[in-house]
Amino acid sequence: MTDLSVANSANQPVFDVQTIRRDFPILSQQVNGKPLVYLDNGASAQKPLAVLDAMDRYYREMHSNVHRGAHTLGDRATTAFEGARETVRQFLNAHSTREIIWTRGTTEAINLIANGLAPRLNPGDEILVSRMEHHANIVPWQMVAERTGAKVVPVDVTPEGELDLDAFERLLGDRTRILAITHVSNVLGTVNPVANLIQQAKARNVLTVVDGAQAVPHYKPDVQALDCDFYAFSSHKLFGPTGIGVLYGKASLLEEMPPYQGGGEMIERVSFEKTTWNTLPYKFEAGTPAIAEAVGLGAAIDYLNGLDRAKMEAAESTLLERANQLVATVPGMEVIGTARKKVPVMSFKIAGLHPSDIGTLLDQQGIAIRTGHHCAMPLMDFYGVPGTARASFAFYNTLEEVDQLFAALQKIQRLFA
Missing domain, CATH: 3.40.640.10 (Type I PLP-dependent aspartate aminotransferase-like (Major domain))
Structure with a gap:
């Protein structure tokens, strides 16, 4: 997987995503024959061995x-x-x-x-x-x-x-x-x-x-x-x-x-x-x-x-930046919510696709996201949508997982184009 490690002045990793992922045993499993890519952290985050x-x-x-x-x-x-x-x-x-x-x-x-x-x-x-x-x-x-x-x-x-x-x-x-x-x-x-x-x-x-x-x-x-x-x-x-x-x-x-x-x-x-x-x-x-x-x-x-919070926040910002960069690679994809200051959460829709269909098709590729109104119906009404697909990232996610999400979205979009 892509390394998101951040090094200190002695060039020693102080935020090593691969080491951190080993603290979360659930992340090592396969879902539908694919390595799990867990991007539903906004609904519920995974638990480290310490917990x-x-x-x-x-x-x-x-x-x-x-x-x-x-x-x-x-x-x-x-x-x-x-x-x-x-x-x-x-x-x-x-x-x-x-x-x-x-x-x-x-x-x-x-x-x-x-x-x-x-x-x-x-x-x-x-x-x-x-x-x-x-x-x-x-x-x-x-x-x-x-x-x-x-x-x-x-x-x-x-x-x-x-x-x-x-x-x-x-x-x-x-x-x-x-x-x-x-x-x-x-x-x-x-x-x-x-x-x-x-x-x-x-x-x-x-x-x-x-x-x-x-x-x-x-x-x-x-x-x-x-x-x-x-x-x-x-x-x-x-x-x-x-x-x-x-x-x-x-x-x-x-x-x-x-x-x-x-x-x-x-x-x-x-x-x-x-x-x-x-x-x-x-x-x-x-x-x-x-x-x-x-x-x-x-x-x-x-x-x-026990983690370096500043490095953790920087790693999460990098994940969101990569996701934002890849939006243009999926025709018809629109991000809902482009605030100047955000945590790594991306709600989106794709023209011609229902959010629940996007979630189901991603799950078949081992990728877990959330779909629906997210217990925020007044906000959905404001945007004139019944719901969105939502990918929410945590510090244990990797750049490779972001790439896998968008590769899967491209595949889904081609199937229904």
Whole structure:
């Protein structure tokens, strides 16, 4: 395969894609008789051995429920579980682990926020979102708006797939109470200027919620520098296990919000006369948590911390550059979303071909992409398409795999020309 290694001053590789690929055993298999080319990382990224081993070790050596066990295994499990929380805190640069809430993923995190902020909303209040949002950052706000009489107000995007900043400034008004914005679009790859948006929102005392699901695989966010009120992401897009995610929230806001679910762990004392809530972060973590998954997420972050992030980002940029260069080699191919600042995501259509047919034919050649509306129907409506094909790259992909994708697209296009 084509080498994407980046060398240091001593001419020794510090980002060697071939070595890194050996950390991801799933990538070595064949699909339909062809070597797997996995380009569906925006939907769910693959897991390194470090994650698989950490979860296996947890189940083999320390499995127990956390916090309440008066025995050695309980202590081990609790230490690993809370250690993972501290790893996430450092990853986000949160002020305290009290601000790190375990959820099932970004979707549950945003639902938790929306329900928790509902008491702040009154009829006529506005919740600002963009037209490029994932359904997970639209539907919970619609549900809360219906209950409270508030209104969800969409901010348009430009034909290039960037947020219309003039429209944003016009819509950010006296009735705006919440700004819920994606850091990176799952369809377009667009990186939104969230720091600037947050700054403008704060000037009007507007609460800010950032969907970071597509950002964290490519960037290490700093929530204190951003000064966002809430930030959410999912483990499985960050090379960790499914079934767990993270909600960061400023402690002062989390303290004010009511619990999202009731049950064990989230209580201080229960009686039939009155129940009192546990302290942060446990107030929002009812029931037995996803302990092994938290351990796995911690291991995924530790793995990423062992890589040179700047070199990783440079390698991913090279993949996107190669893909952009090859678009012209496929007649009728059109890229949806050409923002100036993007992560390595390419949504596209080919004249005369349905996206699902493209995906099926690529799969026959061992190439995995995503097709459909990508849980972003308002964005599809904006572009006047039912869906797109989407190739999303990660640092373990190679230039050769990009070439294989376009060679396969050329073959498909010739078949239907």
